[in-house]
Amino acid sequence: MSQPAGENAKTRRLAEVAKKVGVSEATVSRVLNGRPGVSDATRAAVLTALDVLGYERPTQLRGERARLVGLVLPELGNPIFPALAEVIGGALAQRGFTPVLCTRTAGGLSEADYVDMLVDQHVSGMVFAGGHYAETDSPHEHYLRLMELGLPVVLVNAAVPELTFPRVSTDDAVAVEQAFTHLTSLGHERIALLLGPEDHIPSVRKLAAFRQIAERTGMKVPDNAVEHAMFSIEGGHSVTSRIIANGFTGVICASDILALGAIRAIRRAGLSAPEDLSVVGFDDSAFINCTHPPLTTVRQPIEAMGRAAVAILVNAMERGAVAGEAGEELLYEPELVVRGSTAPARTPVT
Numbered sequence: 001m002s003q004p005a006g007e008n009a010k011t012r013r014l015a016e017v018a019k020k021v022g023v024s025e026a027t028v029s030r031v032l033n034g035r036p037g038v039s040d041a042t043r044a045a046v047l048t049a050l051d052v053l054g055y056e057r058p059t060q061l062r063g064e065r066a067r068l069v070g071l072v073l074p075e076l077g078n079p080i081f082p083a084l085a086e087v088i089g090g091a092l093a094q095r096g097f098t099p100v101l102c103t104r105t106a107g108g109l110s111e112a113d114y115v116d117m118l119v120d121q122h123v124s125g126m127v128f129a130g131g132h133y134a135e136t137d138s139p140h141e142h143y144l145r146l147m148e149l150g151l152p153v154v155l156v157n158a159a160v161p162e163l164t165f166p167r168v169s170t171d172d173a174v175a176v177e178q179a180f181t182h183l184t185s186l187g188h189e190r191i192a193l194l195l196g197p198e199d200h201i202p203s204v205r206k207l208a209a210f211r212q213i214a215e216r217t218g219m220k221v222p223d224n225a226v227e228h229a230m231f232s233i234e235g236g237h238s239v240t241s242r243i244i245a246n247g248f249t250g251v252i253c254a255s256d257i258l259a260l261g262a263i264r265a266i267r268r269a270g271l272s273a274p275e276d277l278s279v280v281g282f283d284d285s286a287f288i289n290c291t292h293p294p295l296t297t298v299r300q301p302i303e304a305m306g307r308a309a310v311a312i313l314v315n316a317m318e319r320g321a322v323a324g325e326a327g328e329e330l331l332y333e334p335e336l337v338v339r340g341s342t343a344p345a346r347t348p349v350t
Contacts, residue, residue: 013055020049048098069313070118070126072102072111078231078257079285080300084129084156087306095314097124112142124317125152127309133159136199152316154309158201164327166316168309171331172202173209175298178336179252179280180213182296187345188250188278192225192243194236194262195254203228203254210252222246229258236261237268244269244277249345256281256288256297263291263341274343284337293340301332308332 014025021028023042030038031046038046048067069092073081089099100123102114109117111132118126126146132138133155143163146153153165158172176193183191193210195203207226214221224246229235236258243251244266253259259281266273273279273293281288284299308330 013053016053017046017049017055020053021045044096067097068100068118068121068123069097070102070114070123071099072104072114072118072126072128072131074104074130076103078130078255079287080256080283080302081130083286083302084306087303088127088129088310091307091310092314095310097314112139115142115146119146119149119151123151125154125313127154127156127313129156131155133163133165134201135197136160136201138199152313154313154316156305156309158205158329160201166312166327167329168305168312169202169329169331170300170305170334172205173212175282175334176206176209176252177213178298178334179282180210182336182338182342183250183252183278183280184217184219186250186278186342189219189345190225190248190250191219192227192246192248192251193254194227194229194239194243194251194258196228196231196258198228206252206254229261231255231257233257233261233264237265240265240277241269244271248277250278250280250342252280252282254282256283256285256295259295259297259341260291263293263295273341276346278342278345280342282334284335289339291341296339296342297337299335299337301334305332 014028018025018028021042023046027038027042028046031043044067071085071088073085076082085101089101092099100118100121102109102118104111115126132140133143134157140160140163143165147164155163155165155167157167157169159165159167180191193207195206197203211221224242225248227239227243229239236253238261240251240262243262251262253262259279262277262279263273266277271277279295281295281297282300284297288295288297
């Protein structure tokens with residue numbers, strides 16, 4: 001006599017989970033039925049495998065958190081985000097957690113969709129990088145839900161004030177000062193600033209720092225010195241023509257991607273970097289030293305920041321901290337990396 005369909009499904013589930021964990025089906029059965037004789041580590045591994053394979057936990061186990069951590073990124077096209085994922089994912093694995101990578105795509109799942117999915121999977125915590133938390137005009141209800149649930153969350157870089165999650169950030173003011181000081185040391189007196197969208201908090205911080213250091217050094221900042229664009233090569237390209245037309249000799253960009261767009265616009269205008277316009281990026285993304293010219297940029301300390309984010313998250317998960325209760329922001333100092341996209345300011349034609 002053949003087994004009923006439900007028994008077949010149960011047997012298949014036992015076999016798949018046992019294979020995933022590397023234990024016997026009998027051990028999996030003991031975990032699922034709450035029986036003794038299984039180590040804590042094996043029990044945790046079985047429950048994690050259930051989550052990863054998409055199986056429902058038994059009712060009596062659904063209240064427990066899996067050793068899964070959601071890592072939510074806006075994209076993988078910008079090299080800074082895969083670099084973050086590698087550091088954070090590796091640090092989580094070393095602590096015995098399994099990272100679940102969630103990336104927004106056009107027409108795909110939103111941040112809120114991923115939050116719903118991760119909560120349903122009983123994740124232990126979440127790390128967000130480059131998300132809507134940094135955008136004043138974007139929806140924040142899914143973050144507020146996480147605060148209400150008390151789920152540990154860490155954000156990478158600045159957030160809107162009402163979200164009080166712990167944050168690990170690059171010091172935007174120091175980054176701008178390093179780039180500005182570098183350009184002025186090369187004789188540049190007309191320096192533009194190319195930022196992300198106007199509601200982007202790290203860009204707001206960079207703008208405030210730019211105005212402060214310009215005032216401190218006596219340099220005038222005309223209204224046309226500041227441009228905003230989407231974080232893409234196309235975005236940087238689209239506004240750089242105005243920077244060129246307005247006679248600026250140097251530009252500080254809020255990301256390497258924007259800087260590459262600026263360099264493309266310079267070339268398409270029949271000019272060259274750095275002879276006609278010196279360009280400074282921000283991030284020090286992978287392969288950015290292989291561009292032509294190699295990009296001068298302000299390096300984010302991704303390794304240190306990623307490991308700090310994991311340490312804060314794991315500490316919160318292990319002591320049962322309530323999300324948002326510790327709203328401290330750790331600021332990491334960036335490092336100016338001088339390459340070939342900056343040079344002494346050109347002499348004005350008289």
